[in-house]
Amino acid sequence: MDWIFNFSLMFVGLFIVFVVLCLLIFLVWVFGKVMIAITARKEKKKKKAAEEIKSQVPPAPKTAPKAVPAVEQGITGDVVAAISAAVAMMSEGTDKQYRVRSIKRVKEGRSAWSMAGIAENTRPF
């Protein structure tokens, strides 16, 4: 048995595995850096645009009355609070701010089951 060949085969095999995976490390690392840079630039642009809009809009007069959402009759205060909290949560961590203008009941249409059926049958293959 040629042990020199066997040993070299072992080292060459391990070496190739390391080379391939090191090459992948490099490519993934470079690609990751590029993606991070692109995302950071996009975020920066968004922030800048938001700041510009903010500076263009004149500040609201201090005496202006607070906007109160128009709530349909029969909707309790608890429901209004829950909807407002959900909206506030949506705007958390973003530059956008939302205001609840009105709360109305959705008109009764198709049931959830019939909507699901329509979606299933009309979904393209």
Added chain:
Amino acid sequence: MFEVFKDTILGLVNDSGFMGMTWQSLVMIAIGCVLIYLAIVKQFEPLLLLSIAFGVIITNLPNAGLFHMEFFVNKDINYGQVLHDGGLLDILYLGVKLGIYPPLIFLGIGCMTDFGPLIANPKSFLLGAAAQAGIFVTFLGALLVGQLGLELGIEQLMFTLKDAGAIAIIGGADGPTAIYVAKELAPDKLGSIAIAAYSYMALVPVIQPPIMKLLTTKKERSIVMKQLRPVSRTEKIIFPIMVTLVVSLIVPSAAPLMAMLMLGNLMRESGVVERLVKTAQNELMNIITIFLGVTVGATAKAEYFLSLGTAAIILLGLFAFGIGTAAGVLLGKVMCFVTKGKVNPLIGSAGVSAVPMAARVSQKVGQKENPSNFLLMHAMGPNVAGVIGSAVAAGVLLSVLA
């Protein structure tokens, strides 16, 4: 009339399996029953082990002729003979012999794998590579056993270069890869190699922790790693394409496994072929698993399986798992030292593939030292890197030895 009755009964008795039963067949049937017990009661990789075990039983039924190993032992298969004289298992085995099932299993695995942790921390690739040392060190070990067999004149231990390559791949801890390599390099040892590979994969939670604890200090095991960065969808989509191109161009023999693994992953990450992803990871994978299990089990015929060679393969497989785990943990220690304690060496052991069992073991051992430590996502990086690493190692072995 009585004579006819007697002759018919005698004929039936002579043709029955009882007349052809040998002690070897009985031992193999007993082994099959033990494997079924392990699959059902101990839940050792039941999805595959159950059908492998049943394959072991039915292939060793005397006079049944369910599987003809002799059709496939030679390099050039007589396909006409397989189709004409072969039965169901012979025809299903063509999927193993032609290398169809393992890549299809990889397609399903790709659909189920999230490479996010690996993309977020690409250094994990190093741990996946280090764990492949188990394959190459065992390759030398198998050759040493072969040399020993030669000197002692024990034919069953005289492992050739090809045999050594096929046995060593057990260290990759990846069933489909092991089968893919063994069917090419040592088809007569496929049954033993597959059974050893799947058994040890199931035994990862037993084999790895003592080695991990032996090679690390309490302080190292308690290291809490920094949270991984979020990975964008674009990165996840480009990753499978990039890996396929790089690996297939450097090691073309690994292309079938790698390409199918990454196709599955691309399908998953693209988000536009949800139906295909569901099929690949459920129905297709289940069908292939049944075919693969029962046919691989069928290769474990008494005349090929019951030998000192199988015992040596089982021991070498354990050795391969141990070396792979140790190499991963040791490189983890080096990374821990270089990064001044930012890497927990326990995640290195997950580099031996065996997804996701090995990563879970890292998490469990780490949490034992520090209950607030969550290493699972960090360990998933080396774990999936190990799948890529073992496919590359398989490609290297095939291109050099086949």
